Amino acid sequence: MKIVILEADSLGEDIKLDHFFKIGEVAIYGNTTPEEAPERIAEADAVIVNKLPMNESTLKDAQFVKYIGLTATGTNNIDFAYTNGRGITVTNVAGYSTGAVAQHTFAMVFYLLEHLRYYDDYVKSGAYTKCETFCHMDRKFNELEGKTWGIIGLGAIGTRVANLASAFGCEVIYYSASGKKRSEVYRQVDLDTLLAESDIVSCHAPLNEKTYHLMDYDRFCQMKPTALFINVGRGPIVDEKGLAKALKKEKIAAAGLDVLEAEPMDKDNPLRKLDDSDRLLITPHIAWAAVEARNRLLEEAYKNLKAFQKGEERNVCRG
DSSP states (O other): OEEEESOGGGGOTTSOOGGGGGTSEEEEOSOOOTTTHHHHTTTOSEEEESSSOBSHHHHTTOTTOOEEEESSSOOTTBOHHHHHHHTOEEEOOOSTTHHHHHHHHHHHHHHHHTTHHHHHHHHHTTGGGGOSSSOOOOSOOOOSTTOEEEEEOOSHHHHHHHHHHHHTTOEEEEEOTTOOOOOSSSEEOOHHHHHHHOSEEEEOOOOSTTTTTOBOHHHHHTSOTTOEEEEOSOGGGBOHHHHHHHHHTTSSSEEEESOOSSSSOOTTOGGGGOOOTTTEEEOOSOTTOOHHHHHHHHHHHHHHHHHHHTTOOSSEEOO
């Protein structure tokens, strides 16, 4: 089997790809553009890919390809009408990053809630050495206990966040864009209610026609002016122009984003104009990327391909 790994750099330099050499002949590329893909996979039997589009344009000359293994959960980059028509098996990985993303969610909340950037800068600037009292508390913050935490998307990650929020003494409510009941433990509400009642809103939903630009300026205006918004789901769930406007007009207290509409970040992204980092935190799509999570991901991707080689179905996606 000829295996081509097209986006190895997306897994990190510290992650070893040795497992795949047990299955067949392996070609590894750090990064690949859509224009480079056809030549690189022309002789491939199996393609390992992350975000690169897999469609007629990239696959038309790859006549031997029978398997595409995603090193991601999302399948938005797959043209299933084309891959299904060609009889190409597509697999993804799921569940590997639940703990990591939940952890990052709370890291963002605490950073924003307790104004950690401001207080860190205050000390490092030398201002604390001139302070007249032992404690400087110009930026006020609150406890999590007793607050309402609203979750958009109560899947595996959303449920883990709900459990942790409950442990901190929060009342948890959730909204499901699909309308499906996800829990007997937490109260399901409509989106209007969730936004109006929540002190913290965290988004863990998938991207689809129901969630695209779900959070626009008008939605942010429905939130409490003291509320925090966190998005670790998918970037296009948030209308970034609307969020920038909401932050400028102080319709919400702060926002933390690990995902953006365009990744890497577009140089014209309206959020770049907001230089008040005490109210806006953006990380470069790293919530999933704890070392342990990336190793689990690679192990799952290997097991998926091994199962395919044996004629077994494992984590197969059909669109």
